[in-house]
Amino acid sequence: MYEVHLVVVHVVRWYKGGTIRAGDYIFSMEKKTKSINWEQDFFVHHRIVSAVKRVEFVSNMMSYIVLRGRWCIIIVLNVHAPSEEKSDGSKYSSYEELEQAFDNIPKYHMKILL
Numbered sequence: 001m002y003e004v005h006l007v008v009v010h011v012v013r014w015y016k017g018g019t020i021r022a023g024d025y026i027f028s029m030e031k032k033t034k035s036i037n038w039e040q041d042f043f044v045h046h047r048i049v050s051a052v053k054r055v056e057f058v059s060n061m062m063s064y065i066v067l068r069g070r071w072c073i074i075i076v077l078n079v080h081a082p083s084e085e086k087s088d089g090s091k092y093s094s095y096e097e098l099e100q101a102f103d104n105i106p107k108y109h110m111k112i113l114l
Contacts, residue, residue: 006065007043008078008114042078058101061094066109073109077101 007025020027025043042065044052053066053073064077079098082091105111 003045005045005048006067006076008076009041009043010080059097062097062101064101064105069110073106074112075105075109076112076114077105078114 022043024046026046026049027041027043042055042063044065048067051067051069053068055063055065057063061080061082062078064075067074067076082094102111
């Protein structure tokens with residue numbers, strides 16, 4: 001059996017926002033409205049909750065969590081990329097938003113893109 005300390009989930013039908021305890025995990029989620037199609041939320045195991053510096057919800061397609069590691073800061077960036085059927089303009093704006101998010105993250109932090 002694997003022990004997973006960070007889980008990223010999409011499309012959760014819970015609109016209250018905030019954090020809740022779910023077994024050994026803390027569930028961190030953005031307050032949602034029914035008009036949002038994609039949401040990213042995080043389950044953080046109680047063993048690493050103290051390493052969480054912050055959770056940012058950039059848009060309905062992108063969020064990230066900042067973790068304090070032993071030797072560096074780790075940023076797990078969760079992105080829902082547009083599908084092949086989307087317009088070129090939609091794809092371009094999504095990748096532009098991703099590039100802007102990367103530019104705002106200090107270069108010396110470890111980045112993990114999901």
